[in-house]
Amino acid sequence: MHLPAGFFVKNNVRFFVISSYIPRLHASRSHTKIIARMKIVAFLLIFILHYVSCSNILYVATIASPSLQRWNRALAMGLRDKGHNITMLSHDSEKGPTPKNFTLILLEGIYDILEAKFESNEIREETATKTIKALFKHVGFCCEYDFNTTGFHTLNNYPKKYKFDLIIFDASYGRCFYPLIQRFNNPPAVAVTPYRLPPILSNAFGNHLHTSYTPYYNTEFSTKMSFTERLQNFFYTYVEVMYRKNSFSPKENKIVKDQFGDDVPALRDFERNISLLLANVDFVMDFPMALPPNIIPVGGLHLSPAKALPKDLQKIFDEAKNGVIFFSLGAYLRSDKLTDFQRNNLIETFKQLPQTILWKYEADNLPGLPKNVIIRKSFPQNDILGE
Numbered sequence: 001m002h003l004p005a006g007f008f009v010k011n012n013v014r015f016f017v018i019s020s021y022i023p024r025l026h027a028s029r030s031h032t033k034i035i036a037r038m039k040i041v042a043f044l045l046i047f048i049l050h051y052v053s054c055s056n057i058l059y060v061a062t063i064a065s066p067s068l069q070r071w072n073r074a075l076a077m078g079l080r081d082k083g084h085n086i087t088m089l090s091h092d093s094e095k096g097p098t099p100k101n102f103t104l105i106l107l108e109g110i111y112d113i114l115e116a117k118f119e120s121n122e123i124r125e126e127t128a129t130k131t132i133k134a135l136f137k138h139v140g141f142c143c144e145y146d147f148n149t150t151g152f153h154t155l156n157n158y159p160k161k162y163k164f165d166l167i168i169f170d171a172s173y174g175r176c177f178y179p180l181i182q183r184f185n186n187p188p189a190v191a192v193t194p195y196r197l198p199p200i201l202s203n204a205f206g207n208h209l210h211t212s213y214t215p216y217y218n219t220e221f222s223t224k225m226s227f228t229e230r231l232q233n234f235f236y237t238y239v240e241v242m243y244r245k246n247s248f249s250p251k252e253n254k255i256v257k258d259q260f261g262d263d264v265p266a267l268r269d270f271e272r273n274i275s276l277l278l279a280n281v282d283f284v285m286d287f288p289m290a291l292p293p294n295i296i297p298v299g300g301l302h303l304s305p306a307k308a309l310p311k312d313l314q315k316i317f318d319e320a321k322n323g324v325i326f327f328s329l330g331a332y333l334r335s336d337k338l339t340d341f342q343r344n345n346l347i348e349t350f351k352q353l354p355q356t357i358l359w360k361y362e363a364d365n366l367p368g369l370p371k372n373v374i375i376r377k378s379f380p381q382n383d384i385l386g387e
């Protein structure tokens, strides 16, 4: 993984020190002098690498979604592998033993509540505008909930002078943790999003929203839209931007003031001070879009090389003459909670396909399952896609 050079803001000064040696090095004609200077440069480099390797990083990944958290965790682990000390605030507990130089502060308990909410179909089968409202309601709820967790209080009770060298925020939707920047004495901050690139973030980081050819993600439009589709696309995109600005922001600021006190600056002001956004978009997988230099596409950084498939799956792949289709709704939406209408449509469609279908389906039985469809509660997705 390549991190942009500006990433270690505080260390830039030291990089400048090296580069000032290099022109003089070229000017010198004597070999011994060059070697002597190279030794100095090498020494400085080693010193700097050592210095850089000790950054103490706080990673605030408060989006409550196991699949998005996988992306955040991969980035955190990449940084840890480079020698940094990571403290991560997250809703997802570690499955195995906790790795070295990685401390997880768990915001406990939210999934139990969200599961009950999703049972009641809150975010499904809605129009784009209703989804926007539901989404922000969800984000506001998560903020309030998180401020009540012991995990949050553990972090907030760190010594007043405790020093983080950098704070990374998953900025996908909520901003209510931005006051931690002030709480930890204003270290540099970087925003990331595993959620592709929501228009509100793109806009907040200075991008123009090209609604004539960038389809809003909650629609079925493509880059080629008719006039009415472009109008609708403009409408949805700006409803999200305006809804956040005019309706959600005041509520969000109030939640934050209740927690951090009335003197806390507006969230917009924190956001303006964050100059870098790493977004999970890739020009191969996403629609074309113009990006300013401070939004860096790092799509797919969570992917690891595929491992060999388990024997039974390999057998399915070998026997599938017409290939295999993998179908999964991800970690959040569950196939077994689809309506009968949706499920039957899928079954009817799968039945007509010549391929073998692997369907991530979260229950044991599915009546009327066609012969070419195999359901399982979980599949090794990365390895299947790598096959």
Ligand SMILES: *[C@@H]1O[C@H](CO)[C@@H](O)[C@H](O)[C@H]1NC(C)=O
Pocket (backbone or CB within 6 Å): 053, 054, 080, 081, 083, 084, 085, 100, 101
């Ligand atoms: C953990 O951090 C220390 C000090 O920063 C470093 O010396 C050590 O190599 C790191 N360990 C791992 C496993 O990265």
Ligand SMILES: *[C@@H]1O[C@H](CO)[C@@H](O)[C@H](O)[C@H]1NC(C)=O
Pocket (backbone or CB within 6 Å): 056, 085, 086, 087, 101, 103
């Ligand atoms: C690494 O992070 C943990 C948890 O925040 C902290 O207790 C520890 O002091 C940090 N280590 C270093 C070397 O900064």
Ligand SMILES: *[C@@H]1O[C@H](CO)[C@@H](O)[C@H](O)[C@H]1NC(C)=O
Pocket (backbone or CB within 6 Å): 141, 144, 145, 148
């Ligand atoms: C958080 O705690 C406060 C005070 O105990 C309570 O009034 C509020 O309902 C709680 N909020 C959530 C979302 O749990």
Ligand SMILES: *[C@@H]1O[C@H](CO)[C@@H](O)[C@H](O)[C@H]1NC(C)=O
Pocket (backbone or CB within 6 Å): 181, 182, 265, 266, 269, 270, 273
């Ligand atoms: C934003 O940065 C400026 C300049 O460094 C600083 O004066 C201001 O307090 C920062 N604002 C917030 C909300 O952190």
